Every structure is written in C-alpha cells, then in structure tokens.
Amino acid sequence: MATRLVLEVDHIEGKVINVLTLRPGPELRLWESKRRYDALFVNRFESIPGGARVTVSGDIRLKGPVRLLAPFLRPYVRRQILRLSLQPLKTAAEATTCRQPAGVSGSRSHRMRGRLGAS
Numbered sequence: 001m002a003t004r005l006v007l008e009v010d011h012i013e014g015k016v017i018n019v020l021t022l023r024p025g026p027e028l029r030l031w032e033s034k035r036r037y038d039a040l041f042v043n044r045f046e047s048i049p050g051g052a053r054v055t056v057s058g059d060i061r062l063k064g065p066v067r068l069l070a071p072f073l074r075p076y077v078r079r080q081i082l083r084l085s086l087q088p089l090k091t092a093a094e095a096t097t098c099r100q101p102a103g104v105s106g107s108r109s110h111r112m113r114g115r116l117g118a119s
Contacts, residue, residue, distance in 0.1 A: 037062050041085075054089060056081055 003022040008015050013035050021029040026045035032038070039060040046053045060077060062070050 036064065036066050041081075043085075052093070054086060056085060 001024070005020040005022075007018045007020065009018050009032075011034070016032060016034055019029075019031040021031075023029065028043040028045075030039075030041045030043070032041075037060050039058060042057045044055045044057075046055070058077065058081065062073075
C-alpha cells in the first residue's frame with residue numbers, strides 16, 4: 001500500500017502542486033506539474049557498505065513551444081537534479097550521520113536516468 005501526500009509548494013511560478021508517493025520498499029515518487037512541464041521523479045534508496053546509494057529517474061514532459069528544445073535539455077536537467085536534489089540530500093545526510101570509521105568513505109557516485117520528451 002502506497003502513502004500519498006499532496007503538497008502545495010510556493011514556487012517562482014506561484015503555488016504549484018507536488019504529489020509525493022511513498023511505496024513499499026525504498027522508493028519515493030514525486031510528481032509535479034508546472035507551466036512548462038509535467039514530471040515524475042522516482043528516487044530509489046539502497047544501502048551499500050559505508051553509506052547509501054540514491055538513484056533518481058525522471059520522466060519529464062515539456063509543454064508548449066519549449067518542447068522543441070527537448071533534444072538539447074538533457075545535460076541541463078541532469079545538472080539541475082544534481083544541484084537541487086542530490087547534493088542537498090547528500091549534504092543533509094552527511095551532516096546527521098555518525099562519524100565513519102577510519103578508512104571508510106561515503107559513496108560519491110550519482111547515477112541518474114531519465115527520459116526527456118515532448119507531449
């Protein structure tokens with residue numbers, strides 16, 4: 001059984017609706033609809049020695065004339081996911097984690113998959 005939470009977020013575009021869905025197992029889904037796109041981001045969390053791996057998959061559907069830019073936006077979207085989602089998550093997790101034993105370091109890999117398309 002999934003738990004669903006509907007949030008109204010103050011955004012530069014005004015108030016937008018985000019839907020968070022917590023599914024059984026280590027998965028969190030975020031759906032958002034904005035003026036220029038609809039997006040579904042799936043975050044998966046996996047325990048690994050010395051830390052955790054977070055995998056983010058995104059399915060982004062561009063709206064209106066901006067959809068013509070879809071083939072060129074993948075690198076930009078990847079940077080935005082890293083900057084706005086993964087880096088803050090990593091920083092917060094490392095700030096609240098107990099000290100690691102000497103010689104053990106956290107994972108620095110970021111894996112992102114996604115599909116950027118026009119609808």
